[in-house]
Amino acid sequence: xxxxxxxxxxxxxxxRCPLHCPYCSNPIELQKxxxxxxxxxxxxxxxxxxxxxxxxxxxxxGEPLLRPDLERLVLRARExxxxxxxxxxxxxxTEERIRQLAEAGVDSIQLSVQASSAELADSIAGFxxxxxxxxxxxxxxxxxxxxxxxxxxxxxxxxxxxEIIELCAEWxxxxxxxxxxxxxxxxxxxxxxxxxxxEQLQEAEAAYLRARERFGYHLxxxxxxxxxxxxxxxxxxxxxxxxxxxxxxDGRVLPCTASSEIRSLSxxxxxxxxxxxxxxxxPSFNAFRGYDWMPEPCKSCDRRxxxxxxxxxxxxxxxxxxxxxxxxxxxxxxxxxxxxxxxSIENGEFGTPNYAYRGx
Ligand code: SF4
Ligand code: FES
Numbered sequence: 238x239x240x241x242x243x244x245x246x247x248x249x250x251x252x253r254c255p256l257h258c259p260y261c262s263n264p265i266e267l268q269k270x271x272x273x274x275x276x277x278x279x280x281x282x283x284x285x286x287x288x289x290x291x292x293x294x295x296x297x298x299g300e301p302l303l304r305p306d307l308e309r310l311v312l313r314a315r316e317x318x319x320x321x322x323x324x325x326x327x328x329x330x331t332e333e334r335i336r337q338l339a340e341a342g343v344d345s346i347q348l349s350v351q352a353s354s355a356e357l358a359d360s361i362a363g364f365x366x367x368x369x370x371x372x373x374x375x376x377x378x379x380x381x382x383x384x385x386x387x388x389x390x391x392x393x394x395x396x397x398x399x400e401i402i403e404l405c406a407e408w409x410x411x412x413x414x415x416x417x418x419x420x421x422x423x424x425x426x427x428x429x430x431x432x433x434x435x436e437q438l439q440e441a442e443a444a445y446l447r448a449r450e451r452f453g454y455h456l457x458x459x460x461x462x463x464x465x466x467x468x469x470x471x472x473x474x475x476x477x478x479x480x481x482x483x484x485x486x487d488g489r490v491l492p493c494t495a496s497s498e499i500r501s502l503s504x505x506x507x508x509x510x511x512x513x514x515x516x517x518x519x520p521s522f523n524a525f526r527g528y529d530w531m532p533e534p535c536k537s538c539d540r541r542x543x544x545x546x547x548x549x550x551x552x553x554x555x556x557x558x559x560x561x562x563x564x565x566x567x568x569x570x571x572x573x574x575x576x577x578x579x580x581s582i583e584n585g586e587f588g589t590p591n592y593a594y595r596g597x
Contacts, residue, residue, distance in 0.1 A: 257363030327373030470547025
């Protein structure tokens with residue numbers, strides 16, 4: 238089978254993070270600092286990625302600013318010719334840090350926000366970070382860099398969607414991802430606390446559409462679908478091993494950030510193998526390429542070239558079988574894994590959330 242070239246690298250430089258968000262999609266077991274790749278190992282990853290055809294790198298975590306070598310990595314990535322995006326909570330983005338990052342050549346910074354009011358935002362993050370984010374947004378704009386923002390939407394903040402959009406516009410964002418929570422990793426522990434009702438989602442989507450009209454080209458808004466309420470799954474990652482790859486803090490190379498939880502696969506490490514071999518030839522990257530691996534109902538389904546059977550991580554987490562059709566699909570024999578959950582939310586009472594906070 239012909240293997241395409243990867244377009245993007247997600248460099249998870251650390252799992253350490255000052256925030257404790259209940260919707261964190263990083264795996265349940267986080268990598269400790271002592272297992273993180275060294276600076277030299279990351280520099281080699283970037284060089285190999287450039288040779289492999291990668292065009293853009295997203296530095297993320299955890300909180301990538303916790304790595305004091307971040308500027309060195311950004312500089313090398315730019316020298317190689319990669320577009321560099323930094324995904325950050327903004328905590329630790331001092332004036333000195335933003336100056337160094339801008340000098341190193343970072344192309345864009347994506348800043349997360351949890352809600353429009355400091356009180357709610359801080360209670361979701363489990364950390365008093367909202368004011369620090371406001372300051373970070375200001376510094377990013379002052380440095381002349383484009384400010385991209387993102388918010389993870391869930392039951393506790395969907396009602397604030399209009400105010401969140403207003404806030405991001407006021408802080409100077411040029412782009413805002415309205416990402417409905419996805420239930421991988423730690424987030425799956427909190428799914429019953431996070432999952433909104435259908436009506437709440439419909440109201441929020443209507444507000445997003447109104448805002449899109451209103452802001453036009455001044456603020457690019459992206460609505461990331463809440464897939465539990467869809468009839469068909471998303472073409473996750475644009476297909477397994479097709480467009481992008483992730484390097485985890487310990488050097489394991491993953492087809493997507495959530496896939497380390499697929500226990501039926503083992504993932505190669507850049508400490509032992511080169512990136513090109515892992516992308517082209519490793520069993521994990523080839524596990525779900527093409528269509529031959531598919532069981533029914535995907536095997537004979539007309540939509541298989543549209544959605545690739547949905548998300549492999551979600552299939553594994555909800556059915557124990559990473560080859561199964563994503564249970565979001567209305568034709569999946571495991572659809573009840575989704576509908577039972579939605580049913581209990583639609584009929585249940587919403588109280589004060591009782592989150593399992595990450596890392597506490
Ligand atoms: Fe997609 Fe499989 Fe459902 Fe068809 S049966 S729509 S390929 S998940
Ligand atoms: Fe891993 Fe969808 S999140 S394939």
